[in-house]
Amino acid sequence: MLTKPAHLFDDATRVTAGDSCWRGRTSADYWAFVGPFGGATAATILRALIDHPQRSGDPLALTVNFCAPIAEGDFDLDIRLVKANRSSQHWCVELTQGGADVATLATAVFAERRPSWSHQQAEFPQAPPFEQILPYPKVAGPWVRQYDFRFADGDPDFDSGIKQGPASALSKLWIGDRVPRKIDVLSLMSMSDAFFGRVFHARRELMPFGTVSLTTYFHADAEDLAAEDITRVLAVADAKIFHKSYCDQSGELWSPSGRLLATTTQIAYFKA
């Protein structure tokens, strides 16, 4: 390889074009506990779709179902344009390794974002500036090291345990790449899975945990993001329920200027 992308994230989510089958490779830099960080996997899938010659428009929605662990190494992305209309596209992506069962199943919608009436009903979650908050110092896994987390609310405390009843699952934090990188839809996709498990916050301890299904909606197109020209987002995540081994999470990613860039929701497994 003669040229290396400038940023680790771009290296981690690199894809090689094929016909319907594209290729990617897990990254040691974005490794989690038992496999690649799901956000990097989701961003890799999104990158392949964006780079696809048939793609038109901006990503609107991406759902990623994590079906089985991904092993270290190469993977194939079987990409299919399921339906194209005048102004939108529906895609389906299957990630496999060595011809085995599907490990990740994703669907995506792309759309031409036409001008319309515009109204942001949600309120910008106020927070102290990024520079006034200390970075989160603990780096549990390699992928955590790639981000600069600065908690304004819901500072992680995973060592005290659930002694006096459940703690709040709400977190508000700045997220940027540790090595600053301009926010694009790929980083938004990855950051939408970069919250720590809500159950870790609620129980104040770590436990077996894994995202099962993740859906992210993009509320800014490439033009909107170019106009923002930012390297970090203000992120909010919360949960509503923990029940029979599964819990939910909903989140928002905001530009520092107060624009809602993406919303995300996921359902995750936990053992407690």
Next chain:
Amino acid sequence: MLTKPAHLFDDATRVTAGDSCWRGRTSADYWAFVGPFGGATAATILRALIDHPQRSGDPLALTVNFCAPIAEGDFDLDIRLVKANRSSQHWCVELTQGGADVATLATAVFAERRPSWSHQQAEFPQAPPFEQILPYPKVAGPWVRQYDFRFADGDPDFDSGIKQGPASALSKLWIGDRVPRKIDVLSLMSMSDAFFGRVFHARRELMPFGTVSLTTYFHADAEDLAAEDITRVLAVADAKIFHKSYCDQSGELWSPSGRLLATTTQIAYFKA
């Protein structure tokens, strides 16, 4: 046909088993503006999965991407078990008509819900009892007639127009089948798409509108729902942003006793 299901909803979401290809048919009772009510389509897909001989566990997540209009009449459901683990299953469903392009693309996760630590962080949205609220009287389309909507907050007002700035997109309402029917995962799936377009509320007027992608998470299994034994839910829906022809919606479906049964999110097209 010698026996007819007792309830219109069960008739509307009926499926005929096949090998991988199942069959359904649109229902005049659940017709919307330019096609079948999306909630009925989603519930039909879920019914086919639940009835599938290889299915095990309870539905955990269903994402439905509405790719193209569905015409009145028969449709085929191409159902594929993408991956099965010890305690979860990942499915993919494609809805087509007459061998044409995919009109609806869905992915689903089923899981064995094992006992665990349980905690409902979200607060039950208080509302006056169902009996104390008048039913919503306007029936814009056939599908609306199949539900009994009783608004506790965000009463629809689609005739006054957006004169003094955007109105709130928040609604809180009781939803039951017009002919009472016990709440199961099928009705939860359908009801999760039974909110009026948030943009109708925000702009106080009707306009071209269509759900593009819908995701619902189930927080109660069959045993939990049997224990509730209810015929209506308290539902809350809101939106965060309307921008460049697309808007979001998030919602919750609660049992009258205060249990969170399902959460849902969607992204929709609008023309304004």
